[in-house]
Amino acid sequence: MNWKKSARVLTLAAAATATTGLNAQNVDSAMLKNPPRDSWLGYHGDYSGRRHSALTEINTRNVSGLSLGWAFQTQQNGVLKATPILADGILYFTLPDHVWAIDARSGHQLWHYAAPQTKAFHIGQRGVSILKDKLYYMTSDAHLQALDAKTGNVLWDVEVADSKKGQWATMSPLIVGNHVLVGASGDFDNLQGFLRAVDPDTGKTQWTFYSTPTVDTPRVAYSGNMWMTGTYDPDLNLIYFGTGNPSPVLNGKVRPGDNLYTCTILALDPETGKLVWHFQPSPHDTHDWDAVEIPVLADGVFEGKPRKMLMQASRNGYFFVIDRTNGKNLLTTTFGPVNWTKGVDKDGRPIPNPDKEPAPDGRLIAPDEGGMTNYRSPSFDPKTGLFIVSASPSYSLYFNKPADGAYGWAGADYGLWSKGVLDAIDYKTGKIRWSHELGQRAGSGVLTTEGGLTFTGDSTGNFLALDTATGKTLWHAGAGGQIASSPISYELDGHQYILTSGGNVMFAWRLPEAPAAPAAKRTPTAATTK
Amino acid sequence: MRLRSRNILLAAAVAAPVMLFTLSRMTAQAPQTPGQRPTPAQRPSWTVGSQGPLPEHAKFTPLQAENGGALFIQNCAFCHGKDAGGGETGPDLTRSKLVTGDKNGEAIGAVIRNGRLDKGMPRFSLSDTEILNLVAFIHTQQDASMSQSGNRRGVDESDLHTGNAEAGKKYFEGPGGCTQCHSATGDLAGIASKFSGLRLEMQMLYPRDAKTKATVKTKSGQTFAGTVEYEDEFTLGIRDSSGIYHSWPMTAITAKLDKPVEAHVTAMSKYTDDDIHNVLAYIQTLK
Numbered sequence: 182m183n184w185k186k187s188a189r190v191l192t193l194a195a196a197a198t199a200t201t202g203l204n205a206q207n208v209d210s211a212m213l214k215n216p217p218r219d220s221w222l223g224y225h226g227d228y229s230g231r232r233h234s235a236l237t238e239i240n241t242r243n244v245s246g247l248s249l250g251w252a253f254q255t256q257q258n259g260v261l262k263a264t265p266i267l268a269d270g271i272l273y274f275t276l277p278d279h280v281w282a283i284d285a286r287s288g289h290q291l292w293h294y295a296a297p298q299t300k301a302f303h304i305g306q307r308g309v310s311i312l313k314d315k316l317y318y319m320t321s322d323a324h325l326q327a328l329d330a331k332t333g334n335v336l337w338d339v340e341v342a343d344s345k346k347g348q349w350a351t352m353s354p355l356i357v358g359n360h361v362l363v364g365a366s367g368d369f370d371n372l373q374g375f376l377r378a379v380d381p382d383t384g385k386t387q388w389t390f391y392s393t394p395t396v397d398t399p400r401v402a403y404s405g406n407m408w409m410t411g412t413y414d415p416d417l418n419l420i421y422f423g424t425g426n427p428s429p430v431l432n433g434k435v436r437p438g439d440n441l442y443t444c445t446i447l448a449l450d451p452e453t454g455k456l457v458w459h460f461q462p463s464p465h466d467t468h469d470w471d472a473v474e475i476p477v478l479a480d481g482v483f484e485g486k487p488r489k490m491l492m493q494a495s496r497n498g499y500f501f502v503i504d505r506t507n508g509k510n511l512l513t514t515t516f517g518p519v520n521w522t523k524g525v526d527k528d529g530r531p532i533p534n535p536d537k538e539p540a541p542d543g544r545l546i547a548p549d550e551g552g553m554t555n556y557r558s559p560s561f562d563p564k565t566g567l568f569i570v571s572a573s574p575s576y577s578l579y580f581n582k583p584a585d586g587a588y589g590w591a592g593a594d595y596g597l598w599s600k601g602v603l604d605a606i607d608y609k610t611g612k613i614r615w616s617h618e619l620g621q622r623a624g625s626g627v628l629t630t631e632g633g634l635t636f637t638g639d640s641t642g643n644f645l646a647l648d649t650a651t652g653k654t655l656w657h658a659g660a661g662g663q664i665a666s667s668p669i670s671y672e673l674d675g676h677q678y679i680l681t682s683g684g685n686v687m688f689a690w691r692l693p694e695a696p697a698a699p700a701a702k703r704t705p706t707a708a709t710t711k
Numbered sequence: 712m713r714l715r716s717r718n719i720l721l722a723a724a725v726a727a728p729v730m731l732f733t734l735s736r737m738t739a740q741a742p743q744t745p746g747q748r749p750t751p752a753q754r755p756s757w758t759v760g761s762q763g764p765l766p767e768h769a770k771f772t773p774l775q776a777e778n779g780g781a782l783f784i785q786n787c788a789f790c791h792g793k794d795a796g797g798g799e800t801g802p803d804l805t806r807s808k809l810v811t812g813d814k815n816g817e818a819i820g821a822v823i824r825n826g827r828l829d830k831g832m833p834r835f836s837l838s839d840t841e842i843l844n845l846v847a848f849i850h851t852q853q854d855a856s857m858s859q860s861g862n863r864r865g866v867d868e869s870d871l872h873t874g875n876a877e878a879g880k881k882y883f884e885g886p887g888g889c890t891q892c893h894s895a896t897g898d899l900a901g902i903a904s905k906f907s908g909l910r911l912e913m914q915m916l917y918p919r920d921a922k923t924k925a926t927v928k929t930k931s932g933q934t935f936a937g938t939v940e941y942e943d944e945f946t947l948g949i950r951d952s953s954g955i956y957h958s959w960p961m962t963a964i965t966a967k968l969d970k971p972v973e974a975h976v977t978a979m980s981k982y983t984d985d986d987i988h989n990v991l992a993y994i995q996t997l998k
Binding site: 258260299300301302303304321347369469518520536540541542543544545547550551576578580582583584585586590593594595596597598618620621622639640641643645654657663 | 781799800829836864912917919945984987
């Protein structure tokens with residue numbers, strides 16, 4: 182097999198790096214709670230899901246000079262949707278069936294793991310997670326594999342869901358304490374959504390939380406898959422995960438009621454998987470609007486009181502601010518055209534309009550099935566109090582008739598129109614402070630930095646750096662391909678990097694090295710002296 | 712550069728299938744009385760092949776279809792459904808006229824290779840053998856779907872006949888404001904012969920292929936006119952009347968864009984579902 186050969190060669194390269202490595206990072210629980218500047222240790226970088234970097238070397242004054250450090254060609258089919266992680270100067274990222282380890286200073290490949298081909302959906306892979314010397318990788322057919330971070334060798338492999346029944350995986354696991362937290366996707370079939378805690382050393386299941394009753398229970402919803410990486414508050418010791426839409430997806434008649442816990446934000450005890458509170462953004466969803474979008478954690482003043490908040494810009498078009506200690510709603514508002522509700526109830530939940538359930542002759546619905554936003558990360562900028570999200574105002578037609586049945590999709594929907602816009606929402610009021618047009622529906626997530634910058638991408642493949650305060654473009658570069666991941670930032674050898682992907686290529690951006698550097702610059706940089 | 716050439720390719724790829732679609736649509740559909748929904752008794756009894764004559768295409772082996780099925784699950788099923796009958800975002804391929812018109816992968820293969828970037832479908836780099844296997848699988852699924860007896864899932868033309876044509880005409884000429892741009896005897900004459908069913912409804916709600924017109928003035932004072940082929944924050948690309956593509960950095964020009972199609976987006980925020988069905992019933996009379 183191909184990968185064996187490359188793995189053997191690259192073990193040497195990995196060993197070589199190890200010998201020149203400076204201070205080896207031991208990625209343990211303490212480090213995951215306080216990630217150093219020269220790291221990006223999980224999908225969100227830290228546990229908060231804010232995707233906000235404290236780095237300031239690249240800022241509003243100098244970003245126009247941003248230039249390419251290196252580009253890494255994966256040379257594979259597919260579009261990168263992964264967030265790379267960085268530990269010990271090594272970046273790890275993925276495409277379905279592929280994991281790479283590359284030198285973060287040069288883009289040089291250390292190893293490449295090609296997983297065996299599977300018959301499962303290959304719609305994306307969002308990245309690996311790290312704890313100590315192991316990487317945790319979800320295969321397309323919903324197995325969890327532990328890889329040796331130094332070599333990419335598979336240490337163990339456990340099945341998380343039976344892909345033959347229809348589930349698949351794209352998720353970057355969330356690691357909390359001694360738990361690797363994983364879920365799967367799969368609303369094309371009537372299956373139980375779940376979140377599972379797995380032992381990082383052995384792969385043994387510690388607990389499983391199911392979103393719905395078992396599939397032999399009549400007249401209830403199934404699915405509620407947890408397919409996105411959650412967030413964690415170490416002080417409250419709660420993990421937060423959004424659950425996916427119910428199935429049958431477009432046929433709500435056979436599953437009356439709210440359909441808990443589908444389309445729900447869950448607060449769980451990471452030690453036991455016990456539910457502590459829940460809030461449901463989409464009661465009785467009939468439009469495929471998962472509520473898995475990142476539950477972003479931030480502390481701030483709300484209506485004059487300091488609050489521990491959880492914020493979600495949900496696929497159904499609503500933006501929520503919730504007290505994350507108890508799940509009580511603080512604010513509910515829309516961030517684009519929404520026509521499927523009869524308003525909001527006393528608990529801050531949208532009230533679905535029965536007339537807007539899919540029907541035999543079609544219903545015009547805003548937003549469309551892809552939603553007002555989707556899995557791409559938003560970002561929260563603490564300084565401005567802005568929650569910045571890539572949004573897609575949109576309209577579509579939804580159909581359901583008896584012949585569509587009560588299994589899996591159970592209907593049809595057709596997008597009519599959509600566009601892309603980056604919205605900066607003031608969390609205190611829910612008002613949009615600025616909007617930046619992105620063309621059609623854009624696929625990039627968002628990163629904000631303490632340097633006052635917002636990084637994202639538009640629908641035609643332009644990387645953008647905007648002034649977070651105003652939304653004005655300060656820098657751009659053509660990617661030559663679809664931007665479908667969320668940017669990250671880190672510092673190496675005293676210099677800040679921004680990582681973005683376009684198509685199947687990873688790009689590292691940094692400020693140019695000035696030949697005659699001003700005195701303020703540190704000397705010499707190690708970027709080329711490895 | 713890459714983006715520009717991609718758009719040109721795309722325009723070519725999209726134009727051909729639409730032609731195919733229109734032709735076969737006309738021959739395959741029995742005319743319906745507008746505004747009248749067939750009762751179950753009026754419906755033809757669904758028998759094998761009653762979904763329309765089985766399409767003619769090259770013969771494929773079961774192994775080709777099986778291999779194509781595995782590829783389909785990996786690459787296509789999320790959007791088009793595991794059985795090609797529609798999934799998240801992607802259309803039902805068993806009802807696709809492009810598939811019906813395809814003989815041996817010439818049309819389906821082009822879409823796989825080029826994608827339909829304007830509709831969110833990426834291009835796929837697959838080998839000729841892999842593409843032919845996919846083609847075999849898609850044809851097999853369409854054949855099976857068209858051969859089935861009983862009510863078929865998905866959107867049938869008859870499902871859409873719930874509106875009142877007279878009310879639709881009133882809306883069209885009155886509150887809908889449609890006559891500001893359109894005329895039943897002008898640009899829309901015969902529209903229901905060109906499109907039907909769901910395609911007609913989607914075209915009515917948002918004519919995706921409508922072009923934006925641009926007049927561009929460069930800093931040196933030259934003026935260009937044409938249809939917009941590419942537009943982002945930094946670049947504008949237009950095609951002039953002789954078919955030549957021009958593009959400029961936005962900073963180097965002043966451009967006036969005419970986007971009449973935006974009125975359709977505004978309309979979507981006003982329509983009730985009844986308005987839509989009524990206007991559709993009316994449009995269906997414009998044969």
